[in-house]
Amino acid sequence: MRPTQPHLYTLGYILLSGSLLALLISSHWWLGTTPAHMQFDARLIPPGGNHWLGTDALGRELWARTLAGLRISFWVGLSAALLGTTIALSLAALSTLSRQMDALVSLLIDTLLSVPHLILLLLIAFALGGGTQAVIIAVALTHWPSLARVLRAELLTLRHAPYIRISRSLGKSRGFILFHHLLPHVLPHCLVGALLLFPHAILHEAALTFLGVGLDPSQPAIGVLLAEAMRYITAGYWWLGVFPGLGLLMMVLCIDRLAFHLRRAL
Amino acid sequence: MRVTQWLAFRLLRLGLVLLCVATLSFGLVMLSPIDPVDAYLGPQMAQVSPEQRAIIAHRWGFDTPPAAQFGHWLRQLLSGDLGWSHIYNRPVSEVIGERFYRSIALLGSAWLLSALVGFVLGVMAGAKEGSLLDRLISAYAYITASTPTFWLGILGLLLFSVYLGWTPVCCAGPTGTLSQDVSTLTRLHHLALPVATLTLLGIANITLHTRSRMVALMRSDIATHAFAQGASRFDVAWRQGLRHASLPALTLAFASLGELFGGSILIEQVFAYPGLGQATVEAGLRSDVPLLLGIALFTALFVSVGNLIADTLYRLVDPRIGQTSS
Numbered sequence: 341m342r343p344t345q346p347h348l349y350t351l352g353y354i355l356l357s358g359s360l361l362a363l364l365i366s367s368h369w370w371l372g373t374t375p376a377h378m379q380f381d382a383r384l385i386p387p388g389g390n391h392w393l394g395t396d397a398l399g400r401e402l403w404a405r406t407l408a409g410l411r412i413s414f415w416v417g418l419s420a421a422l423l424g425t426t427i428a429l430s431l432a433a434l435s436t437l438s439r440q441m442d443a444l445v446s447l448l449i450d451t452l453l454s455v456p457h458l459i460l461l462l463l464i465a466f467a468l469g470g471g472t473q474a475v476i477i478a479v480a481l482t483h484w485p486s487l488a489r490v491l492r493a494e495l496l497t498l499r500h501a502p503y504i505r506i507s508r509s510l511g512k513s514r515g516f517i518l519f520h521h522l523l524p525h526v527l528p529h530c531l532v533g534a535l536l537l538f539p540h541a542i543l544h545e546a547a548l549t550f551l552g553v554g555l556d557p558s559q560p561a562i563g564v565l566l567a568e569a570m571r572y573i574t575a576g577y578w579w580l581g582v583f584p585g586l587g588l589l590m591m592v593l594c595i596d597r598l599a600f601h602l603r604r605a606l
Numbered sequence: 607m608r609v610t611q612w613l614a615f616r617l618l619r620l621g622l623v624l625l626c627v628a629t630l631s632f633g634l635v636m637l638s639p640i641d642p643v644d645a646y647l648g649p650q651m652a653q654v655s656p657e658q659r660a661i662i663a664h665r666w667g668f669d670t671p672p673a674a675q676f677g678h679w680l681r682q683l684l685s686g687d688l689g690w691s692h693i694y695n696r697p698v699s700e701v702i703g704e705r706f707y708r709s710i711a712l713l714g715s716a717w718l719l720s721a722l723v724g725f726v727l728g729v730m731a732g733a734k735e736g737s738l739l740d741r742l743i744s745a746y747a748y749i750t751a752s753t754p755t756f757w758l759g760i761l762g763l764l765l766f767s768v769y770l771g772w773t774p775v776c777c778a779g780p781t782g783t784l785s786q787d788v789s790t791l792t793r794l795h796h797l798a799l800p801v802a803t804l805t806l807l808g809i810a811n812i813t814l815h816t817r818s819r820m821v822a823l824m825r826s827d828i829a830t831h832a833f834a835q836g837a838s839r840f841d842v843a844w845r846q847g848l849r850h851a852s853l854p855a856l857t858l859a860f861a862s863l864g865e866l867f868g869g870s871i872l873i874e875q876v877f878a879y880p881g882l883g884q885a886t887v888e889a890g891l892r893s894d895v896p897l898l899l900g901i902a903l904f905t906a907l908f909v910s911v912g913n914l915i916a917d918t919l920y921r922l923v924d925p926r927i928g929q930t931s932s
Contacts, residue, residue, distance in 0.1 A: 450619075451626040454910045458868035459902050462890045466898065467634040543754055548870055550756050551887050566757060570876070574775055578764050585757030592752040 351457075351600040357598040364591065365414055369406045375400065375408035375560045384572070387579050390400060394579040397572065402579060406587045409562040412555070416476055417542035423480035424541070425487060425534040429526070432491035433518055445492065449485040457482050461544060465553045475554045479541045486531040494526055508548065536598035539592045546588060562588045609921060616917070620910050627906040628899075632679065635895050636672050643668065645893030646692050679899075688903075689896030698900040701885060706904070708778060709881035711793075713870055714758060715801050720808030720866075721859040728813040729851060732820020733843040744817065747810040755869045759803045759876035766799055773799045777877035800877045804869050808862070815858050819851040853923055860916035864909040 380397035387394040393402040396533075435445040452460065460482045468474035498504060507517055548554035549563025557564050562584050569580035638734070643662050644651055654662075663669050667678060688698035724888065731743035750758075767771045774796050779788035823829055823846060824839075825904040832842050871883030880882070881902065 447622065447626060450623050451630060454623050454864075454913070455627055455631075455902060455906045456864040456867045456909060458871050458884060459905050462886060463631055463634045463898065463902060465892050466640075466893070467637040469639045516669075539752060543752075546754050547756060547868075550872070551875060551890075553887075553890050562754075566754075566760060567758065570673060573760065573764055574768055578768075581757075581760045581764055585754055585760065588757065589749070589753050592754075593749060596748070596752050 341589050346563040347605065350605045353601045354598060354605070361591070361598075363415070364407070364410055369410065373578065377401070377404070380447060384577055387583075392551045393583045394577075396568070396580055402583055405560040405565055406562070406584045408560045409565055409584060410587050410591050412561045413545060413591065415557070416472065416479075416545045417538050419476045420479035420483070420541040420545065421534045421537040424537050427480060428484040428488035428491055428533065429523075429530055430486070432488050432495055432526075433523065435492050435531055436495045436518065436522065437514060437561045442492075442496075445455060445488070449489055449492075452482065452485045452548060457544065458547065461548050462551070462553060465548060470553055470556070472555055472559075475545050475548055478548070479544050482535050482544070483540060487530075487537065491526055491529060492535065495522055498522055498525060498600040532599065532603045535595070538599065539596045542588070542592055542595070609918075614642070616914055620914060622695040623910060624903065624906060626655065628683065628903060629676075631831070631899050631902040632676050635899060636675075640893045642666065642893065642895060643800075648892075662866055668827050683903075688900040691716065691889070691894050691897040691900075693897070694885075695890050698896050700884065701897060702900055702904055705880070705885045707880040708879070709870060709874070709883060711797060712800055712879065712881060713866060714875070715797070716804035716808060716870070717859070717863070717866055719801070719805040720810060720857070723805065724809040724812030725852070725855045727809065727846055728816025728855070729843060731778050731813065731819055732817040732851075733839055733847065735821045735824065735904065740817075743813060747813045747817075750810040751814075752808050753807065755803075755807055755874050758807060759800070762799050762803050763876065763892045778880055796879075800873050800879055802864070804873050807869060808866060811815065811862060811865075812855055814857055816851045816855050819854055820847055823850050853920065857916040857920055860912045860919070863912035864905070867905055867908070 379395065379399060381399070382391065382395050383399045384397055385391050385395045385399075387402075391401060393406065395401055396405070431445050432446070435442040448484055455463075461478050464478035465474050468477060504517060504521055507521060512520075517595055545554060546563040546566075548560070549561050551563075552566050552567065555561040557567075565583065565584040569577075569584070573581045642664075643659050646662065646666070647654055660669075667675055670678075679689070686699075688702070690696075691698045691701050694701050727743050727747075731740040763775065767775045775922060778796050779792055811824065820843065824842070828846055829842050832846065837845075869885070870888055873879070874881045874883035875887055885897065886901050888894070889901065
């Protein structure tokens with residue numbers, strides 16, 4: 341982190357993590373083996389040789405399953421982050437319209453922030469009956485409040501800025517001011533907010549799936565892989581527990597650093 | 607606004623938020639596609655006739671409209687009755703009390719340790735920005751912030767329980783013994799790994815926050831003035847830094863109770879530790895609605911009180927905050 345060339349460093353970092361993620365997401369186009377392919381003559385084989393990361397109890401390649409799991413995590417995390425940001429932005433915009441609306445939105449934010457994320461996630465996943473859609477909605481619904489708080493504060497201070505007051509005295513409607521002056525101003529915040537939500541969304545999806553209330557157990561999600569691994573690690577099949585989690589850690593770290601550097605660049 | 611007045615206002619707000627939590631969680635549970643009678647019967651579902659199902663539904667009040675059920679539940683709640691947990695076959699308040707008693711050892715020690723270690727690491731890192739120590743500590747904090755909690759638990763289990771055999775594989779005591787027969791030493795032995803895992807992950811947040819406070823201080827005029835008078839970095843960190851960074855760290859520690867509780871759910875699941883977190887997962891998986899609602903309310907109370915303590919501490923120590931807002 342040399343202070344003389346921060347932008348060059350940032351740019352390099354963004355390019356590196358971006359291309360790594362692109363490689364990961366496109367991996368099923370250039371890699372052959374399907375994650376569900378079973379080889380009954382190659383069960384629980386340790387990493388090395390033909391089986392890069394070893395195989396599981398049904399002879400499925402762990403590397404193929406890990407990559408497939410990371411892809412699922414990526415898309416679920418992205419959808420949840422986008423949905424969460426949309427909710428945050430809409431509610432923050434609503435709270436600028438009137439005092440009552442603002443009180444209502446802040447009460448909702450306080451309520452959601454007072455329940456631990458994971459409990460709320462469990463409740464929402466329970467309410468929606470599990471599955472991919474339920475997880476995306478649950479993660480989005482639990483992760484918007486902190487971003488909404490930032491956006492609301494930003495919008496409330498902006499409301500008294502001179503150019504807004506001029507616009508109002510020229511007779512522009514509240515809606516016009518909101519869409520033409522206020523929202524364009526907070527859009528960069530939203531982009532960064534979505535990126536900051538992303539890693540949290542992925543980690544919470546994996547946690548929910550690991551607990552058994554998230555994605556369907558037939559999908560090779562990281563949470564499913566690790567929950568399966570729990571049955572085998574006491575017998576010494578360590579690779580089942582190590583690699584899927586390591587993959588997830590690396591992906592989350594990549595996105596987190598990307599968000600960090602993008603925020604500095606903006 | 608005076609402190610007592612402000613506190614009364616906050617307590618009112620706390621009651622309102624809890625009422626909202628109750629409404630919200632009840633609404634969510636009502637949305638669930640899982641039939642409560644099926645969930646109660648479990649595998650015996652096939653042996654029960656429609657007439658018997660109707661009797662059970664009537665007994666539990668499922669044949670009344672949701673609003674009436676909510677009103678009934680809320681009245682019971684206000685009189686202190688949280689309902690009956692069908693998976694443990696005991697009152698919900700008893701289950702929560704017993705499970706929380708087990709969890710508090712895990713939560714409390716992880717909370718204290720992560721706050722202390724996190725604070726010390728943050729001060730050390732922020733005292734000299736850009737040094738090797740700073741880079742190492744920051745890298746550690748960034749990596750643990752991106753680590754899945756339960757995966758770190760699995761790694762610890764693999765290394766210390768399976769390979770080295772230093773710590774037990776699961777539970778709060780040896781299997782087959784009653785909980786009152788387990789000695790304190792055995793209890794601590796079973797707690798060691800879960801606490802260590804939870805602590806390692808809890809450190810990151812508080813370290814990064816304290817570090818940024820310290821870095822800001824070291825760049826400020828206060829530090830420049832002290833350096834000009836011949837003070838060393840250690841002197842400034844010790845005299846000004848500790849005071850400057852300790853209050854925000856304390857606030858953050860109280861405010862992070864919710865996250866800590868979320869972590870403990872996962873850790874308890876990995877180590878099969880019979881605490882409140884494990885009961886939450888059980889309640890969710892086996893549709894024990896009263897228990898799930900009770901836990902949601904209880905944890906909301908726990909987290910809100912934590913936040914309230916944080917804000918109150920801040921006001922008591924720094925009287926300037928109250929003066930500006932009134």
